[in-house]
Amino acid sequence: MAEQHSHITAADVAKVARLARLDIDGETVDHFTAQLSRVMDHFGDIDALDLDGVEPMTQPYPLVNVLRDDVEQPTLDTDEVLAAAPEAEDHRFRVPPIIGLEG
């Protein structure tokens, strides 16, 4: 893996926006690219650290496999949940077509 932190480009930002499902136009891409570049420049400081053999830390308090008895418990009211949806039908969330229309 390359160690140097290469500059983030407008193409990178456009790609990341697509991955993150954010519809942003070209001008906004340039604006974000300039801002994110300044932030990413600061991130180069950790390259000075020797991190070989350091165990990654993903959470502060290592609790694992929190289990409970497999018994029925109260759940959310489905009418109340569906009432918050932009569109619902027959007790389901309604969405536009999933396939076929994207270029």
Next chain:
Amino acid sequence: MSQSASEIARRVRAGETTARTVIEDHLAVISRRDGEINAFNLVTGDSALEAADGIDARVARGEDPGPLAGVPVAIKDNLCTRGVPTTCSSRILEGWRPPYDATVVQRLRAAGAIMVGKTNLDEFAMGSSTENSAFGPTRNPIDVSRVPGGSSGGSAAAVASGMAPVSLGSDTGGSIRQPAALCGVVGVKPTYGLVSRLGLVAFASSLDQIGPFAGSVTDAALVLEVIAGHDPGDSTSIPQPAPSLVAEVGRGVAGLRIGRVVDLPGGAEPEVETRLEEAFAALAAAGAEIVDVRLPSFAYALTAYYLIAPAEASSNLARYDGVRYGMRVAAADTNAMYAATRAAGFGDEVKRRIMLGTYALSAGYYDAYYGKALKVRRLIADDFARAYSACDAILMPTSPVVAFPFGDKVDDPMSMYLCDIYTIPTNLAGHPAMSVPFGTGAHGMPVGIQVLAPTLAESTMFRVGGALEAAGRGA
């Protein structure tokens, strides 16, 4: 000056006043001051008065409504309240009414507290000034030309202006402590896992923690006692009962070892440095021993945080897709609908962080960014562990600067991020820390001194916080 939560609860329980009177008084302050300050996204006056009558009826029947009987509390608008709009100050959740209450909201109510409203924040708690809100900025009650800090700026301003004696915020990288410092109130970020996160809208799940704002260290302890303790609904909740904290506040610091960090980076303003020296002197005079400690990886925490928090946020915020809740922008297919909804619903700072996080996690960059950040996080936790073998608590500034004018940093993300340099390491380590008002700095604005302690050492932290408060600098 407005009454403390402890005093309100005592008087309501004793029948010396009614909860209705208390709520009416606070609603009057809100209607007088919030037009200017904008601490609240929503004021729940009618339901608060109804709840107050319920408390008064219980007192009349000879029942004890609990340790927070009749105490008005303001709730950050990223905590779920059943049937009451919860927006995270984002257009994408405008109008959403959660189908359940956060555990902390349930616990406050069970203790007799009464919610008076939902407070403003930087959208999804991302920011340090409460300028990134879809509902306009909150103003600092001490000087309305300045920011209140953030992201829990509304909760800090509500307490600082007497609109509520106590409030709740959330702290992912300083979002309780920094606004507490900038508004001159007490703010506590508890140990990760001490307070249930069930019903807190997730920003960065390994860093987020809920905690109180208050006008005094005792009131903060009182609220934390109520909201802390194991919750089976949060798998990261520490399986221990709530600690006893109010009794610690007045115990003093005789015999405690207080760490002074040698070569602390961050470039704090000179007045902030001076207040810190005075805080050390006050604790020494009260019988504490001041010892030098080193945190060599401290300066790297900012980079680690601004990789880890956006990475987790990019995943957590994937759920806002226009399907199950919040707004939707209509489009021909689901992918176009997701992208159009998220583009219209999120503000710029949220978009920046989602993109930063997505980038740090993407193929080819994961090891260079996110993977490295997790290792730096370990170095920081190891630094603290070494330091705490030599001391019981550490003192440092909460914020390098006092409250700044609107617009100063909002278009320069890096300068805004540097506001969090002293608060972020605590979140990475999962430790508790609190900000206590301690005099003023530039422009007469409040300075907060931060007390840091090891995991689950809230009792020590409140002893030190109580001693700083007793040293009498106030805000």
